[in-house]
Amino acid sequence: MVLSCVVEPMRPADLDEVVAIERASFPRPWPRWAFESELSLPYTCYLVARPRQEPPEEGPCLLRRRPGPAQGPIWGYAGMQVILEEGHIMTLAVHPEHRRRGIGTLLLLHLFAEARKRKVLRLTLEVRETNLAAQCLYRQFGFAVAGRRRRYYSDGEDALIMWSDRLDTLESQARLERLRSRLPGGKRFEREERGDLDSGPGDVL
Numbered sequence: 001m002v003l004s005c006v007v008e009p010m011r012p013a014d015l016d017e018v019v020a021i022e023r024a025s026f027p028r029p030w031p032r033w034a035f036e037s038e039l040s041l042p043y044t045c046y047l048v049a050r051p052r053q054e055p056p057e058e059g060p061c062l063l064r065r066r067p068g069p070a071q072g073p074i075w076g077y078a079g080m081q082v083i084l085e086e087g088h089i090m091t092l093a094v095h096p097e098h099r100r101r102g103i104g105t106l107l108l109l110h111l112f113a114e115a116r117k118r119k120v121l122r123l124t125l126e127v128r129e130t131n132l133a134a135q136c137l138y139r140q141f142g143f144a145v146a147g148r149r150r151r152y153y154s155d156g157e158d159a160l161i162m163w164s165d166r167l168d169t170l171e172s173q174a175r176l177e178r179l180r181s182r183l184p185g186g187k188r189f190e191r192e193e194r195g196d197l198d199s200g201p202g203d204v205l
């Protein structure tokens with residue numbers, strides 16, 4: 001069996017695991033109640049990524065349309081708020097043991113897809129000035145620095161404000177396709193999308 005991931009909506013029952021990853025990922029982690037509050041809002045979208053086992057003939061696949069029943073622990077999560085045509089990415093984190101495997105990319109691809117469904121035109125976020133790993137990831141998605149919030153974080157560090165390109169352009173779609181195709185199983189996902197492969201019921205992206 002090989003390992004793949006599915007992405008699902010975050011539920012209150014996920015919060016023990018989410019808060020553990022949060023504490024391992026941020027110097028000033030969000031408390032549990034902050035996640036509870038976000039999940040209770042109608043205009044938010046919070047997602048978790050979990051591993052699942054695939055039959056060997058399927059091969060590893062980070063992008064897939066068929067969520068399977070056997071799911072493992074949470075490896076990463078992301079969330080955004082949507083207000084009219086703007087989406088604000090509130091958080092993104094991957095368990096330290098599972099970084100650099102495409103899970104951050106996978107979660108962002110799902111947030112972008114959800115943003116498009118909700119007619120969002122642009123996404124924005126704040127990122128620590130020193131968080132070069134996250135900035136590098138965001139740039140791959142078409143985000144660029146548009147400003148700075150001085151001493152935004154409680155330890156005094158500045159935040160960079162990043163905005164994405166417009167999501168409703170061919171350029172943006174092409175960028176997301178390129179990012180999808182680089183993930184394990186991304187090519188297969190595209191063949192499923194075109195109808196070259198039977199995708200079965202369900203759709204997680």
Ligand SMILES: CC(C)(COP(=O)(O)OP(=O)(O)OC[C@H]1O[C@@H](n2cnc3c(N)ncnc32)[C@H](O)[C@@H]1OP(=O)(O)O)[C@@H](O)C(=O)NCCC(=O)NCCS
Pocket residue numbers: 025026091092093094095098099100101102103104105106126127128131132133134136137
């Ligand atoms: C930022 C974070 C979510 C990235 O998750 P991830 O699953 O490791 O990301 P991916 O594997 O999809 O990486 C995609 C690309 O991002 C960039 N990137 C990710 N981590 C990086 C690092 N440590 N250094 C440099 N570039 C990095 C790379 O370009 C990478 O592509 P590559 O692996 O082909 O070189 C993860 O490092 C994390 O949880 N950090 C702590 C929490 C955090 O900072 N969240 C963002 C708050 S704004």
